Amino acid sequence: MLSIDNLSKSYHYADVRQDVLSGLDFDMAAGSSIALLGESGSGKSTLLHLIAGLDRPDSGEILFAGHRIHDESESALAEMRRHRLSLVFQQFHLIATLTVLDNIRFQAALCQRFDPDYEGELVARLGLVTQLDKYPYQLSRGQQQRVAIARALLHKPQLVLADEPTGNLDEASSLEVMGLFSDLVKRAGSSLLMVTHSQAMAAFMDRRVNLHNGRLAEIE
Amino acid sequence: MKPPFYWILKALLSHYWRHPWQTLFLSVGLVAGVGLWSAVQIINQHAEASYREAQSLLGAQASYWIRSRRDEGIAQALYIDLRRAGFRQVFPLVELEVSTASGISISIIATDLLALPDDAYSGSDDDQGFADDWLEFVQPPYRAWVPAALADELGLVSGDRLQLRDGRLLPPALIQSQEQQGRRVLLDIGAALALASSDRFSYLVVGSISPHEYKRLASQLPDHLELIENQQHVDLRALTASLHSHLTAMSLLSFAVGLFIVFNAVRFSLWYRRATLLDLRLMGCATHQLFSAILLETLIWSLLGTALGFVLGILLAHALLPGLGASLQSLYAATVEAELGLSAKTVIQAWSITLLGLIWALSWPLYRQLQQSSLEAGSSERMLRDESSARRWLALAALLLALVAGLAYARIASVTQGFVVLGMMLFAAAWLLPILLAAGLRLVAWLVPRKSLTLRWMVSDGWSQLPAFRSAMMALLLALTANLGVGTLVDSFRDAFVGWLEVRQSADIYLRAPRLGFQQLQASPSTASWLADSHHRIGVTTRWRGRPTLVRGIDPRAPDSLVLPLSRWQGESAALARQTWREQPGKVLVNEQVHFLAGVLPGENIELQTDSGPRSFEVVGVFYDYGNPYFQFYLPDQVVASNWNHYYSRGIALWLNKDSDDAMQQAIASLKALGAQPGDWISQAEIRRLSVGIFDRTFAITAAMNGLTMIVAAIALLASLLAILQERLPQFAQWRALGLRQGEQLLLVATPLLIFCAIAWLLSIPLGALLSWILIDKLNVISFGWSMPLVWDFIPALQLAGVVVVICALTLLLVSFQWRRKMPQALAQLGESI
Structure with missing residues (x-):
């Protein structure tokens, strides 16, 4: 489903070149979940952004669901993100001016793939039934992250990319949310690639890989 | 879905x-x-x-007017003769200017409704009110039709009789607007003649007329009457x-x-x-x-x-x-x-x-x-980086725009071009402002003592506020500049106008009485005690270079013509130019409109159509003539009388005896005794009051626009302040958590704001002066054909500084209320994330 071949990416800061990814190879099967570990600044988030088409690689190729991400136009990438991907961030990225219910439905509405039964199930599983008419700022951080998860899964994407999804929560909440998240991703039949620093969170995933010196290594 | x-x-x-x-x-x-x-x-x-x-x-809508060449009105008998001769398109009009008891000037127009041709008052045919009321209108005690807006202004309701200054009453009012009536009170001609105590019409109007009929009509008119083509609508x-x-x-x-x-x-x-x-x-x-x-x-x-x-x-x-x-x-x-x-x-x-x-x-x-x-x-860091580069680009664009405006300035030939150049200059200044604000902030930061950490912090916080204030300051600069520039224009005009009135209208009384001639007045022994000097004014109306033009005949020995202010003259001095004009019959003084609009310079010759054919006059001086839309030539009265047989009287200027305390009362009593009616004369004080009144009314709209523009700029400031509050609330909350008091926090916002406002205000002063100079030097001359000296006064700029301080204080007050409301929540959220 996702195949990365010889991927390189570098940044330039004040004329100093910094290689973030160098000749990275990676494969991910449909329905699997992978934890992406690594030190701060090792390029984990960069890899996620490249997969999502938010940034362009210097060289190499990313194949996702038969599409060569790096060759696609901006609008084709937007279409791909809308229909096949979901992104979950530490900062939740909820639309502050829409209600919880509107936020949950948003991406499903964009790709016109809306299943009311599944929405009911998600809302119930995530404990948001009584929060639907509220605005994001009226919720706790844990609740906001649950809304972000519901939004990411309602349209049943092929791949969920998560960047420290529980990084803003305390340990107990993190474990609870992560349990729900990984379970719901499996129920949706989606794949999950999650950046994390936490071994405890990584334990929820099928595989764990470490990014070091621009390359990935499997953690046994 | x-x-x-x-x-x-x-x-x-x-x-x-x-x-x-x-x-x-x-x-x-x-x-x-x-x-x-x-x-x-x-x-x-x-x-x-x-x-x-x-x-x-x-x-x-007349094709032609029939007027008396000597402004004596038209005898009823002549009108009746013309109607009997088959000229059904001819009808009479009486026009009167009167003052109400409360001192408001109103115009009265009167006609004979029964004599109107079909096309003369078409708007009234469908008007049921007209049909019902016209019988009352034409029969004693008559009715005065007063347009609703004028009735409102005068406080009249239907049936009221408007009292005039001399105590006479108009017929009962009927509040009714006929479309073509304008703001004038409409009377039946009988009522108007009774009001004017006259039996003569002001003039006759000629409706649609064939060329053949025109020739026949022209041949039947006596010499003292003239048939004038109506071109009023074109001029208007x-x-x-x-x-x-x-x-x-x-x-x-x-x-x-x-x-x-x-x-x-x-x-x-x-x-x-x-x-x-x-x-x-x-x-x-x-x-x-x-x-x-x-x-x-x-x-x-x-x-x-x-x-x-x-x-x-x-x-x-x-x-x-x-x-x-x-x-x-x-x-x-x-x-x-x-x-x-x-x-x-x-x-x-x-x-x-x-x-x-x-x-x-x-x-x-x-x-x-x-x-x-x-x-x-x-990224907000990205925004700050963008801001710095935007400032530089704007400054570059401003300099280019200013350069283009500067090059275009000399080529301004029309009002529209003038305003385009003016707009370019204003926008150039507005675009230059952000970089000046940044420079000002650097300068203030450099001036602040190193020891004063708090003050340095407050000034340096301006960098965070600058992006939010950029547009608001541009709006403030434009509003201040417009206020100063247009205000200076109006003040300069007012000063020049009032000063000019005093010299130009130096006679104490101006008399235009149909029944009181100049010879009769001079011969009367009753004038000896109060009259110091009197001079007859005559005139001829003509068209010169396509514009309505008045050739005035003035006694060269009259006190006002001796000191007539000139803006340009031939020879060594204005006094010498006036003397030449007095002593040599072929010389003429022209108003500024002739100079600016027709491009005539002192020393050049102009040609006027006299009774004996075209005659050339040499221009020796150009006199100020504010607000006059027409060309005007001054010639000695003898020259006018000898070149145009059918000149008419433009009234008599009377100078009162300064030694007599009650000269004015004596003059009025004497004039009444000699047959003049109230309304036939007007005092200098009255002219000044009316003129200044007209002036102030004309520029009331300017003052209103200036005020509204300042309000709009104030709103821009408030919007920016609230934006800063909303954007930086978490930051402010953190500082509050560190022990900063609300007053100090307000000062943190107020200090850069005041620095920015001060820079915008300082820049608006030269810019306002430039604006007024362009308006006076270029646009006024192109538009109206007259110039005036620019009178710069610093007090309006200081008053505007006061207004800006008040605006800042009010907006800061509003912001502090918002702060008080929002800070607890911001502090609570701060606790959550710590």
Whole structure:
């Protein structure tokens, strides 16, 4: 489903070149979940952004669901993100001016793939039934992250990319949310690639890989 | 499920529900800009319609007029003879200018309704009120038809009898507007003649007439009457065009100030929605979809702004029209109706400029927002970097614009070109402002003592506030400049006008009494005790270079002609030029309009059509003639009398005996005894009061526009302050948590604000002076054909500084209320994230 071949990416800061990814190879099967570990600044988030088409690689190729991400136009990438991907961030990225219910439905509405039964199930599983008419700022951080998860899964994407999804929560909440998240991703039949620093969170995933010196290594 | 575009639009528009202040400011900017612009457009278009209507005004639709060459009116017998000779298109008119008991001047027009040709009063045929009332109108005790707007102004209700200054009463009022009546009171001719105690008509009007009939009519007129072609409607539009251009330019300036608020509000709305835009892009919204959604949003705003702006525009036009209408009537005898109408063209124009204004305001911030990669779109550091580069680009554009304006200045040939150059200069200054604000901030930071950490912090915080204040300061600069520039123009004009009146109208009394001739007055022994000097004024009306022109005959020994102020002259001095004019018959003095509009210089010859054919006169001087729309030539009275047989009297100027304390009372008693009627004379004090009144009314609209522009600029400031509050609330909360008091926090915002306002104010002073100089030196001369000295006064600038301080204080007060309301929540959220 996702195949990365010889991927390189570098940044330039004040004329100093910094290689973030160098000749990275990676494969991910449909329905699997992978934890992406690594030190701060090792390029984990960069890899996620490249997969999502938010940034362009210097060289190499990313194949996702038969599409060569790096060759696609901006609008084709937007279409791909809308229909096949979901992104979950530490900062939740909820639309502050829409209600919880509107936020949950948003991406499903964009790709016109809306299943009311599944929405009911998600809302119930995530404990948001009584929060639907509220605005994001009226919720706790844990609740906001649950809304972000519901939004990411309602349209049943092929791949969920998560960047420290529980990084803003305390340990107990993190474990609870992560349990729900990984379970719901499996129920949706989606794949999950999650950046994390936490071994405890990584334990929820099928595989764990470490990014070091621009390359990935499997953690046994 | 609704389509994706609905959801994108919903996500973007939901911002306005959750941020009512921004919604309000965007609306205010749009509504104020559109409102001020459309008010003037409505007034201009309405005036245009009124001028067109004036062509059908009672008497004005005439093909020709029959007038007495000596201003003696027309005998009834002649009128009856003409009617008997088959001239059914000829009808009489009486025009009177009277003053009410409360001192308001009103015009009275009277005709014989039964004698009107079919096309002379067409508007009244369908009017049931007219049909019902006309019998009462033509029979004693008669009725005075008073237009509703004038009745309101005079406090008249139906049936009231308006009392005039001399105690006489008009017939009972009937509040009724005939379309062609304008602001004048309409009477039956019998009532008007009784009121004037006269048996002569002012003139006769000739309706449509064939060339053959015209020849027959001309041959039947006695020598002392002249048949004049009516070209009033042509002149009216040309005469008032410049005034309307000035109003349009002022409204565009107001629109520009409004646009700065819109620019501010749009920038803020995009900035606050950067997270939403980022989310939408992360969820797969393509750039073109976001662009389309924002374009649709813009369309919605433009429609709302136009609709609400028009409501404001109509209200403003209603408020401003009576004063302007009165001025147009006083200055140009142009009637402007008080009832307003809306044309589809104005609505479409307003919507178009709103939409274009919004797109202009939106294009750059949106382009920047959508050009940035998804991840840096939300970065505030990026915004600060952009701000610095935007300042440099704006300064570069400003310098280029100023250069183009400077090069174009010498080539200004029309009012429109003048305003374009003026606009370029103002925008150049506005675009230069951000870099000056930054430089000012650096300078103040350098001046602050190193030891004063708090003060240094407060000044340095200005860098964080500068992006938010940039547009608001530009709006403030434009508003201050407009206030100072236009204020200086008006003050200069007022000073010049009042000073000129004192010299030019130096006679104590001006008398125009049909029954009291100059010889009779001079021969009367009753004048000896009060009359120091008297001089007869005569004149001839003609057309010169396509314009109505008056050739005035003045006694060269009259006190006012001895000191007539000249702006240009031939020879060594003005006094010498006047002396030449007095002593040599072939010399002429011309008004500034002849100099500026016809390009005539002292020393050149002009040719005038006299009774004995064209005659050349040498121009020896150019005299100031403020507010006169016509060309005017001054010749010694003997020269006029010897060249034009049919000159007419322009009245008698009387100088009172300064030694007598009650000379004025004696003069009035004496004039009455000699047969003059109240209303036949006017005192110098009265002329000054009326003239200054007309002047103030004319410029009331300018003062109103200036005031409104300042309010708009104040709103821009408030919008910026609230934006800063909202954006930096978590930061302020952190500082509060560190122990900063509310007063100190307010000072933190106020210090840079005051520095920025001071810089904008300082820049507005030279810019205001430049604006007034261009208005006086170029545009006034091109528009009206006369010039005046620029009178610069620093006090209005100081007063404006006071206004700016008050605006800052009020906006800071409002912000402190907001702070008080929002800070607890911000502090609570701060605790959550620690």
